[in-house]
Amino acid sequence: MTTITSRAPLLAMILLSRAVIADPLTLERAVQLTLSDNFDLRVAAQDTQTAAAGKREAEAAQAPRLALEYSALASDNPLDNFAALLNTRKVTAEDFDPGFLNDPGTSTLFGGGVVLEYPLYYGQRFAARIESAERTEASSQWRLKRARQLAVFNTIQAYYAAQSAERGFRIATDAERAAQQHVNTTTRLVREDRTVRSDQLTAEVNLATFRSLREQTAGRLRRALSKLKLAMGAPQTLDFTVPPLLLSQQPPLVANVSVHEDLALGQRPDLKSLRETASAAAAGIDLAEAAHDLRVDLRLSTTWYEDNPLVDQNSWRVMGTLSKDLYTGQRMRSAVDRAQSQATALELQIEANRQRILGEVRDAHDRVQEAVARLGIAAGNVAIARRNVKLVEDRYGQGRAILIELLGAERGLVEARNEELAAVNAMLTGITALRLADGSLDPARPETYRGLQP
Numbered sequence: 001m002t003t004i005t006s007r008a009p010l011l012a013m014i015l016l017s018r019a020v021i022a023d024p025l026t027l028e029r030a031v032q033l034t035l036s037d038n039f040d041l042r043v044a045a046q047d048t049q050t051a052a053a054g055k056r057e058a059e060a061a062q063a064p065r066l067a068l069e070y071s072a073l074a075s076d077n078p079l080d081n082f083a084a085l086l087n088t089r090k091v092t093a094e095d096f097d098p099g100f101l102n103d104p105g106t107s108t109l110f111g112g113g114v115v116l117e118y119p120l121y122y123g124q125r126f127a128a129r130i131e132s133a134e135r136t137e138a139s140s141q142w143r144l145k146r147a148r149q150l151a152v153f154n155t156i157q158a159y160y161a162a163q164s165a166e167r168g169f170r171i172a173t174d175a176e177r178a179a180q181q182h183v184n185t186t187t188r189l190v191r192e193d194r195t196v197r198s199d200q201l202t203a204e205v206n207l208a209t210f211r212s213l214r215e216q217t218a219g220r221l222r223r224a225l226s227k228l229k230l231a232m233g234a235p236q237t238l239d240f241t242v243p244p245l246l247l248s249q250q251p252p253l254v255a256n257v258s259v260h261e262d263l264a265l266g267q268r269p270d271l272k273s274l275r276e277t278a279s280a281a282a283a284g285i286d287l288a289e290a291a292h293d294l295r296v297d298l299r300l301s302t303t304w305y306e307d308n309p310l311v312d313q314n315s316w317r318v319m320g321t322l323s324k325d326l327y328t329g330q331r332m333r334s335a336v337d338r339a340q341s342q343a344t345a346l347e348l349q350i351e352a353n354r355q356r357i358l359g360e361v362r363d364a365h366d367r368v369q370e371a372v373a374r375l376g377i378a379a380g381n382v383a384i385a386r387r388n389v390k391l392v393e394d395r396y397g398q399g400r401a402i403l404i405e406l407l408g409a410e411r412g413l414v415e416a417r418n419e420e421l422a423a424v425n426a427m428l429t430g431i432t433a434l435r436l437a438d439g440s441l442d443p444a445r446p447e448t449y450r451g452l453q454p
Helices: 009-016 027-037 039-060 078-087 098-102 125-191 197-232 257-267 269-290 331-397 403-438
Strands: 065-075 107-121 295-306 313-323
Touching: 027 039, 027 125, 027 197, 039 125, 065 078, 078 098, 078 107, 078 295, 125 197, 125 269, 125 403, 197 403, 257 269, 257 331, 257 403, 269 331, 331 403
Parallel strands: none
Antiparallel strands: 065 107, 107 295, 295 313
16 A cells, blocks of 8 residues: 655655555545645645745844845946045045046946844834734644645545445345346246246346446446545545445434534634634734834944955944834825724624534534434334345245235335435434534544544
8 A cells, every 4th residue: 555645745646646555445544645645735734834934034024134245336427436436545636636526537336345234123013023924824724724624524525425335336236136036037937937928027127227226336436436536635546445334333422512513613723713814914903003113223334345346445334223204194094994904804704704603513413413313214114124025025935926016125125225325424424524513523533533422
């Protein structure tokens, strides 16, 4: 079995495209492949790295700047010419001649130096920017966690669908096998002149029906496996099987819906992500308000000048600046208003999401209860249908029932088995959907997507 690692996704995909998983794929293994290969998760992981880089950038904004500078200037401007003489320390008495000062010709000046710039004080700018970046990074982390939950849920849902398709294929195969036996039996009885030709034709029609059903279930299984590969992020060429869905499932003990609602409001990653985004927006208000605070900068530089590229005349400079915006029109007020509007919109969005989440929890909770009830009824029907088939078989063997009664009983058993299968699938998927809705689905803990008990 090929192991996929997030460190080498491209190589892993190449290997997987030629791989065959010999043993039936387990649910846990499918989840592992999803966490390492799913494309949506790779994108979400990149978003968290982008947010982390934004935080580092915000923190680095208050660091000093050290730079090397080199310049070259050619000019016939009198002021530039005299400045070049001063910077290279080559001023002579003749240079003060009015004729030379007014018409110095072309001068050249080369300069190289080291500059240190340090922002001593910027009010609350740096703190607000860092706070916003930290909240944005936290929001991206929660979004990634929710993306993991969604990706794992989609895989689990696809896995149960594939298992159901596998079980449905076996049910159809069993029905086809029984139908073939009836064709063989009626053919023999017609040959022995012990039954009428119409029974044989009825059996052949019944066999064709179940052959068609078997082909339909085979196609359904192929498509279900393809969807499972898509959910995992695996190549379509990957070959594997899944075990049939186990029908003898113990119905879960479902807590009161209010318990799951409280869990959802307290731990849903997407809601936490939105709250962090709202906090980042609040920090954005502080940043907008601090944009015009007092600024204090310090600049230290040392420079070498010469009238040729090999500079050798050194000078240094230390300069401090204080600046404060006195009037900026509506720029500051507009920036603050915009930040406040964004923060207000996010608060409204949080409340809307709270209501949506409560609705999702209630819907998932109701679906689990419905599936459990369906399963209880369906399991009882399967037991009744099996007994009915046995009774009709005995009566048919004694000549007290006609073939069409037996075929009808067997068709009823197939329908009952398929309903039981659908109920089990709905129950298992519903359990996982409830975990997804209340935010407790944990890809690292299989018990959170196999049942409701922690």
